[in-house]
Amino acid sequence: MFQQVDHIGLAVKDMDAALETLKKLGPVVVGELELIERDHLKAVMVKTGEVPIELIQPLGPESSVAKFIEKKGEGLHHIAYRVADIAASLKKCEAEGMRLIDVQPRVGYAECHCGFLHPKSTLGMLTELVQREPGKDQAPYAMPHEVK
């Protein structure tokens, strides 16, 4: 079902500081900054070498990412796998008895179609499945755009 690692999600308190750190690792391409209002966070995709990292910073205490940072600290938040058909993949996971956070696909960063599996079903690893359309499937996915 999984085709590749689409990106690694990293919970950070300060996106600008995080970007400075990532730049130490090598040249980065920074995607467009997006506000994900329903999750009370801002997100940006950063391509470090061949590895896309999604920096997510909570915008208030009601964000699940704020709760994550409070409980576990900054760091690895989720793994996203690319799939060809998000609706079929979610159905397949459900049929396997896995617990889904998103039963229906929703729209995520850079207009992807995505859904999360509950970490209770995935060994404690919050897992996102992502379908991207041709033309929007090359990291950093959204138009490169330096974050101010």
Add this chain to the structure above:
Amino acid sequence: MFQQVDHIGLAVKDMDAALETLKKLGPVVVGELELIERDHLKAVMVKTGEVPIELIQPLGPESSVAKFIEKKGEGLHHIAYRVADIAASLKKCEAEGMRLIDVQPRVGYAECHCGFLHPKSTLGMLTELVQREPGKDQAPYAMPHEVK
């Protein structure tokens, strides 16, 4: 510097139960089980689709992975990136002011040469750099071998 995601490290309490869960996600190829004595853990690489996952299970409370699980629970433990030259990559990270756990490369799963960067320097994300030799660079890296 980074070429690709080499694997994702997952801290688990029970490797057999974890393998059963991974098999729900699709066909898996299970590498050879290895004891990593210096870290008091056992490890096995599992290829799920195109994504290699290293299951690591502590063998006693002195393992840093046991401490990790106690503090944060089972789940994402580290990200490993493939590099062409591990010694040069570690030196480059050090020159960038990053904190290293391993100043010198050491031997890891499937006879790879690896080194860890301290999460304090990598946004809270425990990061491993891995160099693999040709012929040993295809997941699950060690000879496929079903874990008993």
